[in-house]
Amino acid sequence: MKSLNLTSNVEIKAPTTVLCDYVKISQVIINMLSNAIKFSDQNSVIKIIIASEPLSLLSGQIVDGIKLTVINCGVSIPEDELNLVFDKFVQSSNTKSEAGGTGLGISICYEIIKGHQGNIWANNETCGGVAFNFVIPITGLVISDQEK
Secondary structure (H helix, E strand, C coil), X not given: CCCCCCEEEEEEECCCCCCCXXXXXXXXXXXXXXXXXXXXXXXXXXXXXXXXXXXXXXXXXEEEEEEEEEECCECCCCHHHCCHHHCCCCCCXXXXXXXXXXXXXXXXXXXXXXXXXXXXXXXXXXXXXXXXXXXXXXXXXXCCHHHC
């Protein structure tokens, strides 16, 4: 087991009360933090940002959302693989040999966030690491007649 000297930086820019499946969203947050720790460089900072962000549902309705971002400063993901890491058993070619894993954690996050009618994505950061982001409605699941 490798030993890292990591620092966390939490920025809360929005209300933190959300109507959601607490257990499942907790699992998403744990998976995202676990990946951030796993792929962070020694002596780096993991940033966690909570902010308000509008969310466009499949029905076209725009609702108030809350966005959570977890940023690590470590291994980046090639641009053409950023969407692929949400598939089951897929890992970035930059991280396959680094820290192990099955490639399921982020795909589970994808399914949970989609089940909450949210969006999830990844983008590379200037520090060389990756930001994993999700937005979910703050008022719980909104299901229109078309989406039932």
